[in-house]
Amino acid sequence: MEPSNLLPDREKASDMPNVGKPATRALTAAGYVQLEQFTKLTEAEVLKLHGVGPKAIRIIREALAANGQSFAE
Template identity: 35%
Template sequence: MTSDKSLKVCEKGHKFYKSSECQSCPTCDKENKPKSGFLSKLSSPARNALVHEGIDTLKKLSKYTEKEILKIHGIGPASLPILRTSLEEAGLSFKK
């Protein structure tokens, strides 16, 4: 079985293999993972997707519907319960 993964190097010089066009470096993702807050509870792809869209607070997240969030590349259905709970704990919810 052949692998379709290609060697990539991030701007910090970390080497990693990815099969997709995603340039996200696993080492940098670990270094950049927040210690607390709702973003710390998400997978790297989901966290990076939200930050890339400028959604870095629960207040900003509450301006979107669940459907809109799911359309963002990198966000999957497994992220929704985490996001929903985080919003509820802050007295917020997804836009209806």
């Protein structure tokens, strides 16, 4: 097994909160695997992804806030 610092960014361990399987699949398929990526997106943009609903948005918003971050305006 390779150390995580040698893996490409898309293969590094995710710091995403547990948002449920449908939302996780939708976010991963769209390339969103790191919490920090959501600071460049609005909630509305993320909600457009099939499988992502208000509950997933709330969980991501809370995880961002815990890190002193937020969705883009």
